[in-house]
Amino acid sequence: MPQQVTRLLIVFAVFIGMFLVAAAFLKPASFGEYGHYRGNAIKEIAAKEIKFVDRKSCANCHNDNSDALAGAEHALINCQTCHGPGYKHNQWFEQNKSRFMRQDPASGIWTVDTILVRAAKDIPEEYKLLKPNERDACLKCHAINAARREKVVRQIDVTDHYDVKKKCVECHPPHAPNS
Amino acid sequence: MDPNYQHLYDALSKVEGYIYPNEIGLNWGILIVLYPYITGLVAGAFILASLNRVFKVKALRPIYEISLLTSFSFLCVATMPLIAHLGQPLRFYEMMITPHLTSAMAIFAFVYLWYLMAVLLLEIWFDYRKDMVIWSGEKKGVLRLIYKVLTLGVYDTSPKSVAVDERLGYIITVVGIPSAFLLHGYVGFIFGSLKANPWWSSVIMPVVFLFSAMVSGIALVLFIYMIISWIRKQKLDMKCLDSIGKFLFYILIFDFVLELLDTVHRVYTAEESFDIISILMTKLFFTLTIGQLLLGTFIPLLVLGYFQFSKPKDAIRKASYFIISILVLGGIFCMRWNVVIGGQLFSKSFMGFTTYKARLLGAEGLLSSIVIMIIPCLILAALLWLLPPWKKKNMEAY
Numbered sequence: 001m002p003q004q005v006t007r008l009l010i011v012f013a014v015f016i017g018m019f020l021v022a023a024a025f026l027k028p029a030s031f032g033e034y035g036h037y038r039g040n041a042i043k044e045i046a047a048k049e050i051k052f053v054d055r056k057s058c059a060n061c062h063n064d065n066s067d068a069l070a071g072a073e074h075a076l077i078n079c080q081t082c083h084g085p086g087y088k089h090n091q092w093f094e095q096n097k098s099r100f101m102r103q104d105p106a107s108g109i110w111t112v113d114t115i116l117v118r119a120a121k122d123i124p125e126e127y128k129l130l131k132p133n134e135r136d137a138c139l140k141c142h143a144i145n146a147a148r149r150e151k152v153v154r155q156i157d158v159t160d161h162y163d164v165k166k167k168c169v170e171c172h173p174p175h176a177p178n179s
Numbered sequence: 180m181d182p183n184y185q186h187l188y189d190a191l192s193k194v195e196g197y198i199y200p201n202e203i204g205l206n207w208g209i210l211i212v213l214y215p216y217i218t219g220l221v222a223g224a225f226i227l228a229s230l231n232r233v234f235k236v237k238a239l240r241p242i243y244e245i246s247l248l249t250s251f252s253f254l255c256v257a258t259m260p261l262i263a264h265l266g267q268p269l270r271f272y273e274m275m276i277t278p279h280l281t282s283a284m285a286i287f288a289f290v291y292l293w294y295l296m297a298v299l300l301l302e303i304w305f306d307y308r309k310d311m312v313i314w315s316g317e318k319k320g321v322l323r324l325i326y327k328v329l330t331l332g333v334y335d336t337s338p339k340s341v342a343v344d345e346r347l348g349y350i351i352t353v354v355g356i357p358s359a360f361l362l363h364g365y366v367g368f369i370f371g372s373l374k375a376n377p378w379w380s381s382v383i384m385p386v387v388f389l390f391s392a393m394v395s396g397i398a399l400v401l402f403i404y405m406i407i408s409w410i411r412k413q414k415l416d417m418k419c420l421d422s423i424g425k426f427l428f429y430i431l432i433f434d435f436v437l438e439l440l441d442t443v444h445r446v447y448t449a450e451e452s453f454d455i456i457s458i459l460m461t462k463l464f465f466t467l468t469i470g471q472l473l474l475g476t477f478i479p480l481l482v483l484g485y486f487q488f489s490k491p492k493d494a495i496r497k498a499s500y501f502i503i504s505i506l507v508l509g510g511i512f513c514m515r516w517n518v519v520i521g522g523q524l525f526s527k528s529f530m531g532f533t534t535y536k537a538r539l540l541g542a543e544g545l546l547s548s549i550v551i552m553i554i555p556c557l558i559l560a561a562l563l564w565l566l567p568p569w570k571k572k573n574m575e576a577y
Contacts, residue, residue, distance in 0.1 A: 002340065004308060004333045004335075004340070007331045008331070022276070023275070026273075036277070036279055147197070147200045
């Protein structure tokens, strides 16, 4: 074999060897555990702090609002779309649950008294949810936008709809805007 | 107005008709225009080199090494626009160490590596090996060391050994031609296989990309050859220039005919996307009608066509070739622009348009694109200094 070919083969072998060594070191340990990705990524994501809750958790205490929502135009919108992530808020309730339990005198069953829960004034700031009632909150969805279908989302031109200084919620109750 | 909505209203002012929310901003900007452009220059310049080596076009001998070194310089930066475009640029190597075998994008890394390592580097090495051995004896200091390292310790310059270089170089060029076709056809394939986008989705796309690559690569070598000769105050080889002009003319015809075929096919089949594409073509007036067609195709075709029948004075031809090389390079850039940007301007609902304005700063801005285009020129300058074709033993006549 000519000398230059032998030398090139050695150089290529060294290069490929270096590549394989580098690949062995750089390849994440859990890669390919389940599929073409890092297996640990799933555990890392699962270990993240939970932020959201399901609708039922909200309805446990806020049943008047969930009742108003049912059948209204906003029925398909999740509570947390407007009020923000609810997990922490729900945690506060779970931690203080004993305060809000009441026994039904007739049946003797213990249930959560939603009136007591909602009357609670000592909920710390970091556990509170958003209560957006400014014009901007509604305009996130209802500002005119060519990419939205009018028949799916009603849209208004923010600059000239009624009195621009008034809040939307003064005329349109947010849980049942068409009521 | 609340600043949260100001940007929404600004964005909507750039939109016409109905468009989905995720189509307002373009995901692929000017960097992705550069990617097929640079890769095309690489493939085109290499194919020009192979015309001399494999197809024995003797008139092209003076630009053989220049073509190879140009091709190599641009190949070194071909992935830079892609890496700069990545959200996580430092993870680029993961494409190589965890190869995704069903992703056309991911496999490009290997197509690229094959072309770089198995074709260009080897061909340049075999071509320069004997000269590097000679230079390593003549030069002193660091330069001598560099040449010694580059020879990989093979100092044999006997006729038998040089004949082996010649033979292996030839084989690599023969392998290199389909590899160059693969490299750039592959870029066309990535766009052509995106069936969701009617402006891209076309079986002919890899072939169109390939021919436009050859056109741009030839124009680039023509441009660089003239600049190098001007800097070195050397007389231009008119035979060589005419020969490049002839090949540029033929391949430009092929390229134009293929694109025409694609257009005729679109017009005749008039699929559901036809209306939006016809409006798109009017929106791309400057880059398509003026840049790509008039300046980049018609004028070069007319002038080069005229030169095939009549030979005006050398000075006129030189000036014309120089201008044509710039026009063609600009035209092919416009073509890449029309494909990449044009393909994202219309909504997949076929009912509306967005607009694109390149930013000046930032990783994906105009400035970084200019830097990416300057780097290969600097690499080429360094390579020409290190491996000057005109100092090769068999090239002294040029």
